[in-house]
Amino acid sequence: MTELWRGSLLESRHTGHAVICDDTGQIVRAWGDPEAVIYPRSSCKMIQALPLVTSGAADKYGLDTEHLALACASHNGAAIHTDRVRAWIDQLGLVDQDFRCGPQIPDDRDAMYGLIRTHEQPCQFHNNCSGKHSGFLTLAAHMGAGPDYVEIDHPVQQAALAAFEETTGETSPTYGIDGCSAPNFATTLHGLARAMAWFASAADRSDRQSIAAERLARAMMLHPELVAGEGRACTELMRAMDGRAAIKTGAEGVFIAIIPEKRLGVAVKIADGTTRAAECAISAILVGLGVLEADHPATRRFMNAPILNRRGIDTGIIKPAEQLV
Template identity: 35%
Template sequence: MSFTKLVEEYRGGVLENVHYGAVCVVDEKGTVIYRAGHPEHMTFLRSAAKPFQAIPVMKRRIDEVYGLTDAEAALFAASHRGEAFHIEALESILHKTGISEEGLHCCATYPLNEDAKAQRHRAHEPKRRLFHNCSGKHSGLIALSKHMGWDERTYYLPDHPVQQEIIGTLAEIAGVPVSSIPVGIDGCGLPVHALPLRSITLLYLKLACPDLIEDPLTRTAAARMAKLMNDYPDMIADTRFVCSALLKDDNLSAKGGAKGVYGIGLRKERLGISLKVSDGSEQVWPCIIASILERLGYGNKETINRLYELVPNAIVNDGGTPVGERKAVFTWEP
């Protein structure tokens, strides 16, 4: 089978839930050194693709072309949760680039952050495209299209030059033919690509260690995007989410996507990690990632502790009373 048990959850000593999935770890040569489940399991990257979707934007230095701040440019790779500082930066991007909010192909919605959503409801504000967690990515791709003289209205179509550059970038960094990459449509309406877990692991290894990328322009753009993610971690998600918690550690490149997919690169150790939770759960990400880092002997305990603080392994009821526990149960397979 592609999947194995990753996490078990107990309530009152009784097994209540099991989360299956797969984990893959590669070294700097691209060799799978640890795995749980099948490393060739094919999965859509969803928002874990965002740092790589932003590489064509960074190659053209779109942030410099339009005078964006570094914090604003970080949103090109973000799944922002719609906090006030995210929306302020996004409005600034639209103003500086001359892009209209109506030009974004992502739908109008409310913020993913519950407090931010409640604030907008209390103010009787309507849904907005800028509230969508992918609006930073869309803004960057439209700005690139505008700069290159490509049709800004159709930037979301698979045969558009910007989308062709994105799939070419993924193929280049993962070391696979473009023809081998399945294409679907993501929640925000853009093309979304699928790769085996092992290839996703390679993407994140090279994002953390861009010296492994052969093309100098791609290498520089990847390094720049990765640095922005670490310099402005709260822009990538929000103040209480796993991506931002991991990116506070300058040794890590990290980004998750919908339906349980996650990628991490370790700079000093020169390792790549990817995982997929088969039921799509994001709640068990901290448990799994912390366990992986512990098993690898990762030295930054503060990063591991941040993960456990986000989602403790102790399961509590609505009143905060401990009623059970979750634990990572996967073992490394040959």
């Protein structure tokens, strides 16, 4: 899928799988094994957020597009993220202790240095999944369900499972516990790409699930800075595509794309779990589909990107494998 060249030598290669699926659920193109079973990790947050919208909870609590983008986010913990999460939870009458995602040192440097300077510890608001968990808490409040919303038998997670199996078109064979303590349901690459194609074609339908899917994907495209953060592939590449696609990373080398104008969904999994390879591969696929410019500065950060050493000397390149292009 992705190669790293140093000088004239192929120094590293990353294998993996990728699927492009159309709005009928059929595979348009595939690399590797489309039936490989994976955990989507954070790439499927828009599926986990579907019940937040379809239940009526989002409208009941007045959630706007920023809230919905954060519900789909793996954010950097910058002020633009944590300030909004705090306000959201305040609106619910809840506090940091009501989260079940755990504290995390923010990836945003200003936020991290701010904590260090004031000798403060990170809290759960800083967790990159706090937007998703705010959505879970909102749904739990709407349902009148208990506080342990990450438990597999909790109504919130059962609603997420139902949405996951409906959109992937598969019965999930198992689940694992994600870094934020929520269940993460397994599916095939084909199933994940099928779900993303379903999101991509949601505007063509008028059922409640599809209306919710279109709202979530649109929110991601409207607020790429909330979905990830400055310097991150999700944010930078969505900005470069100017609303033509919603994309989302997941841990262990997963990446998805929702492309409404082409009614296509994409799912990528790098076998060794390397983020740099997933970012390069998804960029190459988006370029190949004509929604991302190969020479855009954002694209060049992740695909055909120069490898600079500590003196700024160009020592090599990370690029997609020939068969991917």
